[in-house]
Amino acid sequence: xxxxxxxxxxxxxxxxxxxxxxxxxxxxxxxxxxxxxxxxxxxxxxxxxxxxxxxxxxxxxxxxxxxxxxxxxxxxxxxxxxxxxxxxxxxxxxxxxxxxxxxxxxxxxxxxxxxxxxxxxxxxxxxxxxxxxxxxxxxxxxxxxxxxxxxxxxxxxxxxxxxxxxxxxxxxxxxxxxxxxxxxxxxxxxxxxx
Numbered sequence: 001x002x003x004x005x006x007x008x009x010x011x012x013x014x015x016x017x018x019x020x021x022x023x024x025x026x027x028x029x030x031x032x033x034x035x036x037x038x039x040x041x042x043x044x045x046x047x048x049x050x051x052x053x054x055x056x057x058x059x060x061x062x063x064x065x066x067x068x069x070x071x072x073x074x075x076x077x078x079x080x081x082x083x084x085x086x087x088x089x090x091x092x093x094x095x096x097x098x099x100x101x102x103x104x105x106x107x108x109x110x111x112x113x114x115x116x117x118x119x120x121x122x123x124x125x126x127x128x129x130x131x132x133x134x135x136x137x138x139x140x141x142x143x144x145x146x147x148x149x150x151x152x153x154x155x156x157x158x159x160x161x162x163x164x165x166x167x168x169x170x171x172x173x174x175x176x177x178x179x180x181x182x183x184x185x186x187x188x189x190x191x192x193x194x
Contacts, residue, residue: 019108029053029103035061035094037102037124037131039087039117041109045076046083048120050094050102050129062093072194074187075175080138081145081184083116087123088191094129101130113137127192145180152177 015021029036030053038049045066051058066076069085076082094102102124106117118137125131141147156163156178170177 022108025105029105032103035099035102036105037087037090037121037129038105038107039083039120040107041078041083041116041120043078045078046086046116046120048086048090048124050090050097050099051105052099061097061099062090064090064093069187069191072187072190073183075170075173077169078116079145079148080116080119080142081148081180083119084123084126084143085184085187085191087120087125088127088188089123090120091124091127091129092191092194094124095127099129104131104133114139114142119143144184149178149180152180 011017013021013023016023033053035050035052038047038051040047047066048064049060050062051060053059064086066078066082066086068076068089069082070076072085072089074082074085104121109115109117111117113136115137118133119142121131121133122138122143125133152163152167155166164171167177175183
């Protein structure tokens with residue numbers, strides 16, 4: 001591949017070159033004049049923010065990290081139920097700050113069905129934030145953690161050593177991993193009522 005030279009060559013913005021910002025999407029979100037529900041996921045957790053545009057700089061109306069859901073009795077992990085609860089918590093904070101509706105901003109992440117980014121958006125929508133979200137992006141059976149419970153039961157029967165290693169954080173915090181749907185329901189109730 002040849003060098004990019006000549007009078008017609010244009011250097012892209014630095015954040016675009018680093019694959020940090022898609023300015024076309026950002027401009028469309030800003031033109032909508034609505035707040036953005038910004039969802040970012042890592043290997044250890046989820047960050048959900050409600051941000052509104054301001055010419056002087058974006059203003060963060062509400063922010064929730066997945067580690068905050070531990071106050072409500074849920075063990076923070078980077079999984080679908082944690083993302084859902086984090087989205088619900090961010091939405092409750094945003095509603096208290098005066099936000100009514102948002103547009104989903106997943107940044108440079110690939111929008112494929114089943115990602116925890118959409119679970120966080122579903123949690124925000126269920127908590128009362130007006131948000132347009134397509135159908136089928138989130139598997140509703142995975143929201144309450146029943147898939148984790150089923151796997152834990154199966155693993156405990158097959159290999160106790162692997163079970164105690166894989167679910168060591170749950171065991172250490174005295175969370176009943178085989179009964180996660182009820183733990184999830186309690187945590188969700190606390191978040192939505194508080």
